[in-house]
Amino acid sequence: MKWTPVAYAYDGSFAGFLSCVFESYLRREEPMCFSAPEEERISLYPERSVPTDAARARRVYASLAVRISPAGQALAARGFLTCLEERERLLYQFIRLGYQRGSALLRDLTDHRVAALHRAVRHLNEEAHKYTGFVRFSDQGGVLLAEIEPKNQVLPLLRGHFCARYNTEAFLIYDRTHRQVLLHDPRGLPGGENPGGRRWAILPAEDFRAGAPGEEERAWRALWRRFYDTIAIEGRENERCRRTHMPKRYWNCMTEFQSDGAEALPGAGAAGRALLSQAEEL
Numbered sequence: 001m002k003w004t005p006v007a008y009a010y011d012g013s014f015a016g017f018l019s020c021v022f023e024s025y026l027r028r029e030e031p032m033c034f035s036a037p038e039e040e041r042i043s044l045y046p047e048r049s050v051p052t053d054a055a056r057a058r059r060v061y062a063s064l065a066v067r068i069s070p071a072g073q074a075l076a077a078r079g080f081l082t083c084l085e086e087r088e089r090l091l092y093q094f095i096r097l098g099y100q101r102g103s104a105l106l107r108d109l110t111d112h113r114v115a116a117l118h119r120a121v122r123h124l125n126e127e128a129h130k131y132t133g134f135v136r137f138s139d140q141g142g143v144l145l146a147e148i149e150p151k152n153q154v155l156p157l158l159r160g161h162f163c164a165r166y167n168t169e170a171f172l173i174y175d176r177t178h179r180q181v182l183l184h185d186p187r188g189l190p191g192g193e194n195p196g197g198r199r200w201a202i203l204p205a206e207d208f209r210a211g212a213p214g215e216e217e218r219a220w221r222a223l224w225r226r227f228y229d230t231i232a233i234e235g236r237e238n239e240r241c242r243r244t245h246m247p248k249r250y251w252n253c254m255t256e257f258q259s260d261g262a263e264a265l266p267g268a269g270a271a272g273r274a275l276l277s278q279a280e281e282l
Contacts, residue, residue: 003030007043010050012036014080017088018057020050021095034088068098072106075121081153082120090116128157134246135162135173136255138210139217144171145210147253155182155202163200174208176253181205221255228256 008023008031010016017034024031035041064073079091093113098105109115127150135158137144144166148154155175162173163184173182182202183189189198213221251257 003028005030005032005045007031007033007035007045007047008050009035009047011052012038013052014077015054015057016050016052017080017091018060019053021060021092022056023050031092064095064098067102069103069106072098072103075106075117078121078124079117081156082124083151084116084120087120124152124154127152128154130250131158132161134250134254136253137171138213140211142170144169145174147174147176147210149176149253151177153178155180158182159200159202174205179204179206181208225256
């Protein structure tokens, strides 16, 4: 039986994408493209909006480990976090092939879809690893705040590292690219499975702006920049090597490459506390 080509509109979440996979098998439809709310796309195929169904998404996610492999399940989950062009379409094809071929598909790098997914996930992992050393925090009213501009959605991968490293601190890491914030509160956030509640959450933050640093924070930033400049050896400067180990696209969010004037953004230090309050309402 031939499957009907369609275009799916979904909420942009991983659970929403898995709901689309379930819907496609239920209705015998082959999605030719996927569109999230923030994407404006015109399709020649009949378009249907697929609501996110948590139960269906869990069934599809569990099936990936059984019918492909646990490694295939992890590859699909991380693949959704990448900046790969048309990633939903590629992931859908990967899942369809995986259901047919099982775990052997993961080793078939001659398949352009499998190879592209492996490359994209490797790029995601490498970017997340770099950010474990490139994130710079500032004190904003008792909350540590950092901003990043990643290509991929790295916050889920950074969560474990920074929540363990700063387990006694309240902190925020704001992803400017995807407008999301990783929030951690050592007191615990209501709604978690453990008695103390969750300690972290990844929330949408459409209009987030950091407050201007206070005098003490400015002093610490000046000391950090002075240390960075002092340990440099003028006779051994190698800009090419420097950019290899610390690519320039990361510099915009790093304290040692900023000036106080550039850091003083409109807003208030209460931004962190406002997001903490928002998480407590979940």
